Amino acid sequence: MKLHDLRPAEGAKKKRKRVGRGTGSGRGKTSTRGTKGQNARSGGGVRPTFEGGQLPLVKRLPKLRGFNNRFKVHYAAINVDVLDRLFEANDQVSPDSLADRGLIDRGDPIVILGRGEIGKPVHVKAHRVSESARQKIEAAGGSIELLPVFVNKNLPRS
Secondary structure: OOHHHOOOOOOOOOOOOOOOOOHHHOOOOOOOOOOOOHHHOOOOOOOOOOOOOOOOHHHHOOOOOOOOOOOOOOOEEEEHHHHHHHOOOOOEEOHHHHHHOOOOOOOOOEEEEOOOOOOOOOEEEEOEEOHHHHHHHHHOOOEEEEOOOOOOOOOOOO
16 A cells, blocks of 8 residues: 555545535525525524523523632541551551542542541541541541642632
8 A cells, every 4th residue: 555545534525515506506596594484594593592482491490699619628538447447557648648549539638537446556647637536546646747738729710
């Protein structure tokens, strides 16, 4: 096969439909628009949301109130019973170690919550820790280091 043998696939290149070029072309006179009516006129046709005079869907639905806070921080929640189950004594619990185990998405800020019990010391690095979780981790001999939360101020308005 050489360069001059290459051809586009069958049906890949459609011919342009040339309308309004005389009756002999088969698409003259009304130029595929039919006869008369709103759609035959220039600029004719109805807007996409028009439902034939029926009360449109947009007007039938209640108004959306309120707004979305673009600076709200969504934390991935991890409970102390999960730490007890998945980590050994004196392990480092950090966002990276949680992401490696598939518990959170990489880059998510995390909050440690106090459901369940923990019986071994672990060293936790988290963005937030609830008071009950703090008491349980420290009672088991573990430590807590709070990480700063990065908020992207350049997000588009929503």
